[in-house]
Amino acid sequence: MGDWANILYVVVVSTIRMSVPMILASVGAAFSVRAGIMALGCEGMMIAGAFFAVMGSFFTGSPWMGILFGITFGIIFSLLHGVLNIRYKVNQTLSGMSVNLLAAAVAPLILQIIWKSKGISPKVESFKKLDIGFLEEIPILGSILAEQNILFYVTLILVVVGYYYMFKTPQGLRMRMVGENPVAANTVGINVVGYKYLGVMLSGAFNGLAGAYLSLAQLDMYIDGMTAGRGYIAMVISTFGKNSPIGAMLGSLFFGFFDALQTIFQGGVIPSQIVRTLPYVLTMLVVVFGLKSARNPAGMGKHHDE
Numbered sequence: 001m002g003d004w005a006n007i008l009y010v011v012v013v014s015t016i017r018m019s020v021p022m023i024l025a026s027v028g029a030a031f032s033v034r035a036g037i038m039a040l041g042c043e044g045m046m047i048a049g050a051f052f053a054v055m056g057s058f059f060t061g062s063p064w065m066g067i068l069f070g071i072t073f074g075i076i077f078s079l080l081h082g083v084l085n086i087r088y089k090v091n092q093t094l095s096g097m098s099v100n101l102l103a104a105a106v107a108p109l110i111l112q113i114i115w116k117s118k119g120i121s122p123k124v125e126s127f128k129k130l131d132i133g134f135l136e137e138i139p140i141l142g143s144i145l146a147e148q149n150i151l152f153y154v155t156l157i158l159v160v161v162g163y164y165y166m167f168k169t170p171q172g173l174r175m176r177m178v179g180e181n182p183v184a185a186n187t188v189g190i191n192v193v194g195y196k197y198l199g200v201m202l203s204g205a206f207n208g209l210a211g212a213y214l215s216l217a218q219l220d221m222y223i224d225g226m227t228a229g230r231g232y233i234a235m236v237i238s239t240f241g242k243n244s245p246i247g248a249m250l251g252s253l254f255f256g257f258f259d260a261l262q263t264i265f266q267g268g269v270i271p272s273q274i275v276r277t278l279p280y281v282l283t284m285l286v287v288v289f290g291l292k293s294a295r296n297p298a299g300m301g302k303h304h305d306e
Contacts, residue, residue: 011260013147017218019249019256020155021046021210025234026241026248027162028206032078033243034166035199036179036299040096041081042207043231044103049074049211051107054222055114057124063216066124067151067209070216074208075201077103082200086193092301100231108224119224126220127151151209151217158206162245175199179297186304193304207231233283239294240286258282 025046029039049070056062056069077099084095111117127149138145166172177185178195186192210230215222237255241247259279 009143011257012144014260015253015256016144016148016152017256018259019252020152020217021213021230022234022237022252022255023155023159023249024206024210024213025231026237026252027159027245028203028210029234029238030241030243030245030248031162031166031175031199031206032203033199033238033296033300034176034179035196036182036297036302037082037085037196037200037203038092038096038300039203039235039238040093041078041099041231042203042234043227043229044096044099044101045074045077045204045207046211046214046227046231046234047100047103047107048077049208050215050226051103051110051121051211051222053208053212054121054124054215055110057126057216058122061125063125063127066216067212070212071205071208074206074211075204078200078204078207079197081204082197086196086200086303089303107222111222111224121222123220124216126216149217151213155213159245159249166245176297178299180299182299182302182304207234210234229280233279236283236286239296242294243296255279255282 025042028045029042032039032042052073053066053070055066057066060066080102081095081099084090084098085092108118111119111121115121129147129149132146166176174185174190175195175198178190178192179199182192182196185195211227214226214230219226233255237251238248241249241251261278262275
């Protein structure tokens, strides 16, 4: 391959790797929003997923158990957001930020207690790229697909299943109705509270898996601050993608592309500090110019018994 072909190859592979956790997190945010719950706690759920996935892999020696730990604790932290908002009707911004702050405090605390480290865990068993020979024989895409690990394919399946559930099943219709008008949904006999909790828990599961991908697929350890605000960006992507799993995936690839540009420009003529700000600058631009016509469900933050 020529120089430009090599650069293009690196960008595409990096874009996919950078996009996977964003896809998972933004799909999770979409489920929460569709159920009428603001997805502000995504950052904390990702932190919990990343940290406890490493802990699970460390103590069991299995990255799959690490994934299970990450998803479980993502759900646990999401339930804090859900209980505060659904049961006690706490302002959604406050309940979401409480999840983020708690996770950001718990992870380094346990890190210090277990491993006597202030910011980095030991290396653990992680996911490697799949060694499937026939993939490399596929023209053009083969070498790109051969660089991915199994969680990439799991993510694609989850996007399809999530879209089908949200828009093609009666349960998905009920969840969307709860998000649009919880009072009307309750009037026709829909379990509003149950669907709100379901939306929040699905958000926790997806964000926990997104965090686990960061620590067990992109890396093989937990580093304090490794989520780097991706949970907040996921909220923007979800809205940008009209709170649809397919839209979230496409939006994540768009953001992932700019994140991947770091692999080319970092260490070059452009200062690395400027390169690292690209995804966050893009987020601000999307918020200012790209979300003018976007709308969240009309029942966001409302309760059926108000």
